[in-house]
Amino acid sequence: MTPISLTRLDLTSDPAARRVVKDETVTVEFAREAGSLMSLEGPNRYGPGDALITGATGERWVVSRDRFDAKYVAHDGVAHGDAGAYRNVPVAVLAKQMQEAFSIARSEAGDVLHGEADDWVMQYAPGDYGVVKAARFAKVYKAL
Structure with a gap:
């Protein structure tokens, strides 16, 4: 079908x-250069500074930096903008x-x-x- x-x-x-x-609490890295990440649902292109996210269940996806800054807060002592744990708003x-x-x-x-x-x-x-x-x-x- x-x-x-x-x-x-x-x-x-x-x-x-x-x-x-x-x-959810997720693990985040920030892209240093443009690229593409393959999520379970399809390709996710990203640019420098975009968030590369690994969810609590192991899935990976991309969130543009402007959307990330509005949707996630640093968690467990991580400074916002550094790699590490974040919680969704x-x-x-x-x-x-x-x-x-x-x-x-x-x-x-x-x-x-x-x-x-x-x-x-x-x-x-x-x-x-x-x-x-x-x-x-x-x-x-x-x-x-």
Whole structure:
């Protein structure tokens, strides 16, 4: 079966969407140069200074530096901007569990991520998306 391609998704009016919040301490390194990291959901390109994150369940992904600074706080004595432990700022986001395989761009003209049936499509803000595997979602997200 061919995965569905999600475009211009707006979960704010979708009755199947849930408001959830992430609760996780992650390990962070900051990129010294541009590159690409392969997450479970697809490629994540990054630039110098972007955050290269390893989650509590071992998954890896990238967060641009401006988004990282707004979404994570240093933890366990780490100075903000240094490599080490960070906690996410608890912010409600929209999530929908998909019933079939799908793909979605992280942002306009961004990297394309892929999910399987039962994975979750995330909407962090208008035009800002993610994909979370079902097992990881169950471990680090809580319904509001």
